[in-house]
Amino acid sequence: MTDLSVMPPKKAIGPIQWMKRNLFSTWYNVVLTLVVAYLIVTSVGPLISWFFVDANFMGSDPKDCSGAGACWVFISQRLDFFIYGFYPGEQQWRVDLMFLLLAVAFVPQFIERFPGRKWLGLFGVVGLPVAGYILIPGGPFGLSEVESTKWGGLMLTLILAYIGIIASLPIGILLALGRRSEMPIIRGLCVVFIEVWRAVPLITVLFMASVMLPLFLPEGLNFEKLARALIGITLWQSAYMAEVIRGGLQAIPRGQYEAASALGLGYWRKMGLVVLPQALKLVIPGIVNTFISLFKDTTLVLIIGLLDILGTVQSTVTDPSWQNVAVEGYVFVAFCFWVFCFGISRYSQSLERKLDTGHKS
Amino acid sequence: MIRIEGVHKWYGGFHVLKNLNLTVRQGEKIVICGPSGSGKSTFIRCINRLEEHQHGSIIVDDIELTDDVRQIDSVRRDVGMVFQHFNLFPHLTVLENCCLAPVWVKKIPRKEAESTAMEYLERVRIPDQANKYPGQLSGGQQQRVAIARALCMKPKIMLFDEPTSALDPEMIAEVLDVMIELAGSGMTMLCVTHEMGFAKTVADRVIFMDAGEIVEQAPPQEFFSNPKEPRAQKFLQQILQH
Amino acid sequence: MIRIEGVHKWYGGFHVLKNLNLTVRQGEKIVICGPSGSGKSTFIRCINRLEEHQHGSIIVDDIELTDDVRQIDSVRRDVGMVFQHFNLFPHLTVLENCCLAPVWVKKIPRKEAESTAMEYLERVRIPDQANKYPGQLSGGQQQRVAIARALCMKPKIMLFDEPTSALDPEMIAEVLDVMIELAGSGMTMLCVTHEMGFAKTVADRVIFMDAGEIVEQAPPQEFFSNPKEPRAQKFLQQILQH
Amino acid sequence: MKKQAINARTYGVKPWYDPRVRSLVYQTLAIALVFWGGWVLVENTLSNMASRGISTGFGFLDETAGFGIIMHLVPYDATMSYGRTFWVGLANTLLVSCMGVIAATVLGFIIGVARLSSNWLIAKLALVYIEVIRNIPLLLQIFFWYFAVLSNLPSPRQSADLGSALFINNRGLYLPQPVPQEGFGLFIAGVVLAVFAVVWVAKWARKRQLATGERFPMVKVALAILVTVPFVAYVIAGDPLGWDVPALKGFNFKGGITVIPELAALWIALSLYTASFIAEIVRSGILSVSKGQTEAANALGLPNRLTLRLVVIPQSLRVIIPPLTSQYLNLVKNSSLATAIGYPDLVAVFMGTTLNQTGQAVEVVAMTMAVYLTISLLISLLMNLYNRAVAIKER
Amino acid sequence: ATTLENVMEKGRLQCGVTTGLPGFSQPDEKGNWTGIDVDTCRAMAAAIFGDPKAVDFTPLTAKERFTALQSGEIDVLSRNTTWTLTRDVSLGLNFAGVNYYDGQGFLVSKDIGVNDAAELDGATVCIQAGTTTELNLADYFRAKSMEFKPIVFDTSEQTVQGFAAGRCDVLTSDRSQLAALRSKLADPSSAKILPNTISKEPLGPVVRQGDDQWFNIVKWVLSVQINAEELGVTSSNADDMLKSDNPSIQRLLGTDGDMGAKLGLPADFGYKVVSLVGNYGEIYDRNVGPDTPLGLDRGINALWNDGGILYAPPVR
Numbered sequence A: 001m002t003d004l005s006v007m008p009p010k011k012a013i014g015p016i017q018w019m020k021r022n023l024f025s026t027w028y029n030v031v032l033t034l035v036v037a038y039l040i041v042t043s044v045g046p047l048i049s050w051f052f053v054d055a056n057f058m059g060s061d062p063k064d065c066s067g068a069g070a071c072w073v074f075i076s077q078r079l080d081f082f083i084y085g086f087y088p089g090e091q092q093w094r095v096d097l098m099f100l101l102l103a104v105a106f107v108p109q110f111i112e113r114f115p116g117r118k119w120l121g122l123f124g125v126v127g128l129p130v131a132g133y134i135l136i137p138g139g140p141f142g143l144s145e146v147e148s149t150k151w152g153g154l155m156l157t158l159i160l161a162y163i164g165i166i167a168s169l170p171i172g173i174l175l176a177l178g179r180r181s182e183m184p185i186i187r188g189l190c191v192v193f194i195e196v197w198r199a200v201p202l203i204t205v206l207f208m209a210s211v212m213l214p215l216f217l218p219e220g221l222n223f224e225k226l227a228r229a230l231i232g233i234t235l236w237q238s239a240y241m242a243e244v245i246r247g248g249l250q251a252i253p254r255g256q257y258e259a260a261s262a263l264g265l266g267y268w269r270k271m272g273l274v275v276l277p278q279a280l281k282l283v284i285p286g287i288v289n290t291f292i293s294l295f296k297d298t299t300l301v302l303i304i305g306l307l308d309i310l311g312t313v314q315s316t317v318t319d320p321s322w323q324n325v326a327v328e329g330y331v332f333v334a335f336c337f338w339v340f341c342f343g344i345s346r347y348s349q350s351l352e353r354k355l356d357t358g359h360k361s
Numbered sequence B, C: 001m002i003r004i005e006g007v008h009k010w011y012g013g014f015h016v017l018k019n020l021n022l023t024v025r026q027g028e029k030i031v032i033c034g035p036s037g038s039g040k041s042t043f044i045r046c047i048n049r050l051e052e053h054q055h056g057s058i059i060v061d062d063i064e065l066t067d068d069v070r071q072i073d074s075v076r077r078d079v080g081m082v083f084q085h086f087n088l089f090p091h092l093t094v095l096e097n098c099c100l101a102p103v104w105v106k107k108i109p110r111k112e113a114e115s116t117a118m119e120y121l122e123r124v125r126i127p128d129q130a131n132k133y134p135g136q137l138s139g140g141q142q143q144r145v146a147i148a149r150a151l152c153m154k155p156k157i158m159l160f161d162e163p164t165s166a167l168d169p170e171m172i173a174e175v176l177d178v179m180i181e182l183a184g185s186g187m188t189m190l191c192v193t194h195e196m197g198f199a200k201t202v203a204d205r206v207i208f209m210d211a212g213e214i215v216e217q218a219p220p221q222e223f224f225s226n227p228k229e230p231r232a233q234k235f236l237q238q239i240l241q242h
Numbered sequence D: 001m002k003k004q005a006i007n008a009r010t011y012g013v014k015p016w017y018d019p020r021v022r023s024l025v026y027q028t029l030a031i032a033l034v035f036w037g038g039w040v041l042v043e044n045t046l047s048n049m050a051s052r053g054i055s056t057g058f059g060f061l062d063e064t065a066g067f068g069i070i071m072h073l074v075p076y077d078a079t080m081s082y083g084r085t086f087w088v089g090l091a092n093t094l095l096v097s098c099m100g101v102i103a104a105t106v107l108g109f110i111i112g113v114a115r116l117s118s119n120w121l122i123a124k125l126a127l128v129y130i131e132v133i134r135n136i137p138l139l140l141q142i143f144f145w146y147f148a149v150l151s152n153l154p155s156p157r158q159s160a161d162l163g164s165a166l167f168i169n170n171r172g173l174y175l176p177q178p179v180p181q182e183g184f185g186l187f188i189a190g191v192v193l194a195v196f197a198v199v200w201v202a203k204w205a206r207k208r209q210l211a212t213g214e215r216f217p218m219v220k221v222a223l224a225i226l227v228t229v230p231f232v233a234y235v236i237a238g239d240p241l242g243w244d245v246p247a248l249k250g251f252n253f254k255g256g257i258t259v260i261p262e263l264a265a266l267w268i269a270l271s272l273y274t275a276s277f278i279a280e281i282v283r284s285g286i287l288s289v290s291k292g293q294t295e296a297a298n299a300l301g302l303p304n305r306l307t308l309r310l311v312v313i314p315q316s317l318r319v320i321i322p323p324l325t326s327q328y329l330n331l332v333k334n335s336s337l338a339t340a341i342g343y344p345d346l347v348a349v350f351m352g353t354t355l356n357q358t359g360q361a362v363e364v365v366a367m368t369m370a371v372y373l374t375i376s377l378l379i380s381l382l383m384n385l386y387n388r389a390v391a392i393k394e395r
Numbered sequence E: 001a002t003t004l005e006n007v008m009e010k011g012r013l014q015c016g017v018t019t020g021l022p023g024f025s026q027p028d029e030k031g032n033w034t035g036i037d038v039d040t041c042r043a044m045a046a047a048i049f050g051d052p053k054a055v056d057f058t059p060l061t062a063k064e065r066f067t068a069l070q071s072g073e074i075d076v077l078s079r080n081t082t083w084t085l086t087r088d089v090s091l092g093l094n095f096a097g098v099n100y101y102d103g104q105g106f107l108v109s110k111d112i113g114v115n116d117a118a119e120l121d122g123a124t125v126c127i128q129a130g131t132t133t134e135l136n137l138a139d140y141f142r143a144k145s146m147e148f149k150p151i152v153f154d155t156s157e158q159t160v161q162g163f164a165a166g167r168c169d170v171l172t173s174d175r176s177q178l179a180a181l182r183s184k185l186a187d188p189s190s191a192k193i194l195p196n197t198i199s200k201e202p203l204g205p206v207v208r209q210g211d212d213q214w215f216n217i218v219k220w221v222l223s224v225q226i227n228a229e230e231l232g233v234t235s236s237n238a239d240d241m242l243k244s245d246n247p248s249i250q251r252l253l254g255t256d257g258d259m260g261a262k263l264g265l266p267a268d269f270g271y272k273v274v275s276l277v278g279n280y281g282e283i284y285d286r287n288v289g290p291d292t293p294l295g296l297d298r299g300i301n302a303l304w305n306d307g308g309i310l311y312a313p314p315v316r
C-alpha cells in the first residue's frame, strides 16, 4: 500500500497504447486514421521532393533550374523587385532602415519583460509613420525624391497595411464613440456610416478611390493614386475598427463613467483619461485581428494596378525568360503572408490569454 | 450647505423620490438608511447630479443644480463621492487615481497634486501602496483609496453610498475607522449605510427612507432606541435580527 | 447495492482519493461531509463514472465500473445525479428536460415519458412550471426540476452533490423538503451536504472525509454529538460556530 | 401626484450651457455638415460631369450591350441590353455566393468538429488546415486554384472522363444534361409518389414512436423508397429520360452542363477560405457550452453522440450564429474577387465591362453598391430573426 | 483652370498607360516606361516643359481607363485606345489623332489545327475586359452565325496566362499585340497568328471633352512628329535643321512664325519634341519596328507618300 499513498500507479503509456487511445479507439477512428495517414504519406513525399529535394536553389538564370522541382532561383533573382518594387537600388537602404525600425519597434512586443517595451511600441505607432514619411518618399535632408509610383512589393504591402491601421484607429474611435452617443442623430449617422462601409466589397471601394474620387472633388484638388487607395482602405477599415472598439467600450462598467463624472471630469476627459485607455487595452486582440485581415486584404490593390507583393510576383511570372514559375511565385507570396499573419495571430492569442487572466485577478 | 426642497424624481412611470425636503448645515453628518429599493442611492446621487431630479430644487453650497453644465461642474468640484463598488480606475496607479481630477479639473501642477495625494493617502493609512494598481489591493484598501481620491479634490461635502457593503467583515472596520476620523475633522457628510455602530458614533441625524419618502428624521440615539414610525420599527427589527 | 473497495484516484500527481472502502445497502441514506477540497465531490462522481478511479473497484448494482462503455451506460441508467449548479438544459423546457433521457436512452414513448415526468414534477411541487424554460425559474425551483429530471429515469440510487449550497436560504428549505420526502420513499441516497438538519432527519450513516480519506463513519446522532476523530471534532466546531 | 413638467429653464440657465441645447446644436451642426458635404459632392460631381461631357441618367440600361458573357443563368446574348447584363452579373454573384455559403458551412462544421476529435491525427490535420488557409490572402488562393490548377488539367482532346458521360478538362467540368422525353411524366409521378410515401412513413413512424417508443430506421427506409419507386417508374416508362451527353465537337465539348473553371476556382477558394474561419467559430461555440451540461447529460446516461446532438450543438448554435453571419457577409463581399480571374460576377460584368462601354461610372457603381448593401442587410435580417427564435428564455 | 494650366502648375504630365504591353507601354525592371504610347506622352512633356521625363505614368486596366480620364485622374490617356463613335460622343472624350493603325486578329495554339478565323465555331476565346475587341468579337461571330465563349480578363498579362494555361483556344487582341503576347508564352512556336483581321482599330491618345486648347496640343504634338518624319527631321539632325531654309521645317521647329504661342506652348516646342523624343518613324522603329522583338513592318502605318496612310495636317 505504501506505493499507492505516494504516487499513482505508473500506467506505462507506451507508443502502442498511445496510438490505441488517440488513433484507433473505435472502428471509425481506425478507418479515418488509415485513410488520412495514407493521404498524408502519398502527398507529403512528392511535396517534399518538389520543395526541397528536386528544387534548385543556386544559380542566376533560368538554365539553372532543372524543372523537376521548384525553381527557387527565380525567387532569389527577383527578390529585390518583390521587396522594393521599382524603388531605385541605390536608395533601397532607406527602405531597409524602415524595416529595421519596424522590427526594433515591434519584435520586443513579443518578448515579455523587455525593457522599454511600451515606449518602443509607442514609437512604432507615432514615430514610425513620421520616420517613414520622411525616409520613403524622400525630399527633406537631401534625400532624393522617389515618387510613389516606384514603390512596390512587400514594402508597399506593409505601408498600406500599416498606414491603414494607424489611420483608421482614431477614426474608428470617433465612430465608436458616436455610435454610443446619447444624441440620436449623431448615433444614426455613425450607424449608417459604419454599416454602409462594412457592406460594400473592398475592391469596389478601391475602384472608387482609384479612378472616381477626382470626379467628386472640386477641380484641382488631387492626390496621388496611392494616397487615394489609402483613403479608401482607411475609411473602409475604420468602420470595422469602430465595431471592435465599441465592444471594448461596452465592456467598461458603468461605475467607471460615474466615478469620472463625480470627480468633475467632462465628456472628453472622461473618455480620454478613464474610459478609452481601458477599452482600448481590452480590445487589443481584436485590433490585431483586424490588422491581420487588413494585411491580407491589401493584396486587392493589385486589381487597381498598384504593385504590392502579389502584384510584383504576378507581373513577373509571365516573364517569358522564366518558364512555369507561377507556382513558385505564389508559394513565395503565400509563405511571406503566412509567416506574418501566423506570427501576429499567435501573438494576439497569447495577449488574449494574458488579458483574460488579468481580468480575473 | 445643502438645501433640498420638494424634490421628485421618476424613472419612466416609476416614482422613485417623493417630495423630499432636507437641509444640511455645514459640518453636519447625516446617515441615511432604509430598506432596499427605497431610493437612498438615487437620492444621494441627485445631490451631485449623477441623476437628474425632475421637480423641486437642490441647492448645494449656494449653487442650484439645474441643467447648466457650469453649475453642475462647480457643484461636482465641491462634492466628493464614494461608491459601494469603489470604482477606482484600474489602469492607473493609486497615486494617479488620486491626482487625475486635481490635475485635469482643478489644473493643479502635478507635483503639488501628488504631494496632496500623499497626504490624504497617509490619512487613510496606505501611503505605502501609492504606486500599486487598484487590482493589487484588498477591498478595504481600495475603498480607502476611493475616499482619498475624493478628498484630493478638497470637497466641502462628502457623499458615501453604502461604502462598506461590498466588503468582507474584517475590512469594514478599516474603512469605518477612516470615515469616523474624517467625521471628526468637521467634514459635512451624507452617508447611506446600515452600520449602526457608525451611525451612533458620528451621525448628527439619521434619516429613514422608505418607498421614496423621508419617513423619519431623528438623532441616532432617539432613532435607534425609539423609532416613531411603524415602518422604521419594522426595519430596525429586521436589521437587529440579522 | 454499492460496493467500493480500495479505491484510489490521482489528479496528475495529486492523490485525491485514498483507499476508500464503503458498502451501501439498498434503501440506505448516506450523508457525506468534510472540509472543502477533501474529495467528496470527486468520490461521488466516481460512482457514476463522471470521474475515473485508477485503482480498486466500484461495483454498483452488481455491475463493476470498468472502461467498458456499455457497463458505464447501464450503471448511469440506474444512478441519478443532482448537481450543485443544477445543470439543467437551458434550451429545453422543464418538461423536455425531464423527458430527454427517458425517450432517448430508455426509448420510452414520449407520451408515457411526459406523464411520468408530470408525476415527478408534482412530487417536487412544480407541475405548473412544466412548460417554462429553466432560465425563467428561481434557483430552488431549478434544483427541484433537476431532482425530478433524475427521478424520471427511475434510478435505483440517487447521488446529490451539495444540492443546496448554491441556493438562497429561503429556497434551501424547499429543496430539502423534497429530498426528505424522497428519502421517506425508500430510495437509496448518497448525499454530499453540510445541512445538519437534513443529516439528522434522514441519514442512516454520516461519512466524514478529510484529505481524500474516509476518517469517520457513524450514525448521525453519534457523529454530531460525539465525534471520535479529532479532525471531525474540529470540523464540527467550525460548522456550529457558523 | 401627477408628473410635473420640466421647468429647469425658468431658473435662468444660459442656453449655451444647457446640455440639451448643446446636444441640439451639435446634432443640427452634424446634420448640416453632412448635408453640406453631400451637396458639395453632388454639386461637384454634376458640374464635373457636365464640364467633361459625361452623360448622366439611367437611359444607358436600355442600350444594346454588344458583348458576350460566358456564363449566364438568365437568358442573354450580345444583342440584349446593358440592363440585362446587370441581372446576369447579379445572378452569377448570387450563384457563387450561395454555393460558397453552403460548402463553407458544411466544411467548416466538419473541420470544426474534427478539431475537437479524439483522433489525434484528425485533430492535428484540422488545426494545420485552419492555420494555413486562414493566414493566406484569399486573392492569392483564388489565383492558385485558377492558374496553378488549371494549367495542370488536360486539354479538351485529352479530357479525363468518367464513364464517357462526365468530362474534366481545362475548359471545365462537363456533365450530361437530362432531357425529358415521352413518358417522363410517369417518372415525375414516381418521384412525387416516393416523396409522399416518405412523408407518410415518417408521420407514421413518429406516431408509432410516440405511442410505443419504438424507433424506426427512418433514414434507411426513406432512402430505399426514394430510390426504388422512381426507378421502377423509370423502367416502366421505358427509359423516358434522354441525356444530352457532352461530346467533343470541333475543339470543345458541346452539349450537357458546363461548370466553368472560373466558377469552380472561385467557389473552391471561397469555400475553403471561409470554412477555416467557420471551423474556428464552430469550435469555440462547442467549447462555450459548459462542462456541467455534458456531465449532466452523461449522468442521465446519454451516450456521447446524443449528448452532442441533443445538448451541446443546440446550445452552441446561439454562440455560433452571430459570427457566422458576418462570415457569410464576408463571403458575399469576397465573391467580388471574381473579377481577378474572369468569372462574370456583378463587379466583373456590370462594374467592369458595362461601366467601361458606357462610361457611366457613377450610376453603375451606385447600383452595384446598392446590391451589396441590400444583400448584407437581408442576411443580417434573416440571422437576427433566427437569433431571436433561438434566444434563451430568461425571466 | 484649363488642363494646360493644371499641368504647368504641377510641373508634371499625368499620363494613363497600360499595365504592361510590349511596344506600346511597358515598364522595365527599374520601372522605366517605354513604348509608342509612352513616347507620345514624353513628346507632350517635351513640348510643354522641354523635358521628356516630366511625365508620371498611371498604369490602368482597360476597364479603368475612361473613368480615370473622365474623373481627371489623368491628363491624357495614351493607352492603345480604339477611336469609336460611342467613345468619342457619349463618354465625353476626344480622340486627338491616331498614333497606330491596327486591326483585331487571333492567336491560336497550333495543335487545334485551325488556319482561318472562319473555322473557330464554338471556340473559347480569351479577351481583355472593356475593349472594343470584346465588342468586335461578338459582332464577328454573330455575323458568321458562329458560337463562342468569351473568357474576360482584367489585364493582358492575365489574358496570356489564361491562354497559356489552356483555358481558351483563341486569344484575340489587336494584331500589333499578338506577336508580343505570343512572345510571352513558354513556347512561342506552339501558337500562331491567324491571317484574318476582323476590325479597324485606329489607336490614339485621348483627352477629355471641353478643353480645346489641350485637345489641340495633343493633336499637334502628334502631327509634329509625323510631319517631322515627312520632312526628314530626326532627333540627330534637328540641331542642324534649325538652320534649314525650308519654310516648312522652320515653322515645324519654331524658327519661323509662332505656332507655339497659338497653342499656349513655347515657340520651339516642335524642336523640343523632335530633338528630345524623335520623329514618328524613329519612335516606331525604336518601339515596334522590325529590329525590335515585336518586329512589325510599317505596313499601313507608313507615311502617305510611302504606301501608308499616315497623313498629318500641315503645320502652317
Ligand SMILES: Nc1ncnc2c1ncn2[C@@H]1O[C@H](COP(=O)(O)OP(=O)(O)OP(=O)(O)O)[C@@H](O)[C@H]1O
Binding pocket: B011, B014, B016, B034, B035, B036, B037, B038, B039, B040, B041, B042, B043
Ligand atoms: N436606471 C433606473 N431605471 C429604472 N428604475 C431604476 C433605475 N435605477 C434604480 N431604479 C429603481 O429605483 C428604485 C430605487 O433605487 P435605489 O438604487 O435608489 O435604491 P436603494 O435604496 O439604494 O436600494 P439598495 O439598498 O438596494 O441600494 C429601485 O426600485 C430601483 O429598481
Ligand SMILES: Nc1ncnc2c1ncn2[C@@H]1O[C@H](COP(=O)(O)OP(=O)(O)OP(=O)(O)O)[C@@H](O)[C@H]1O
Binding pocket: C011, C014, C016, C034, C035, C036, C037, C038, C039, C040, C041, C042, C043
Ligand atoms: N480536474 C481536476 N484536476 C486537478 N485537481 C482537481 C480536479 N478536480 C478537483 N481537483 C482537486 O481535488 C481535490 C478534491 O476536490 P473535490 O471537488 O472532490 O473536493 P470537495 O470535497 O468536493 O470540495 P468542496 O466542498 O469545495 O466541493 C481538491 O483539492 C481539488 O482542487
Ligand SMILES: [Mg+2]
Binding pocket: B040, B041, B042, B162
Ligand atoms: Mg443603493
Ligand SMILES: [Mg+2]
Binding pocket: C040, C041, C042, C162
Ligand atoms: Mg464539491
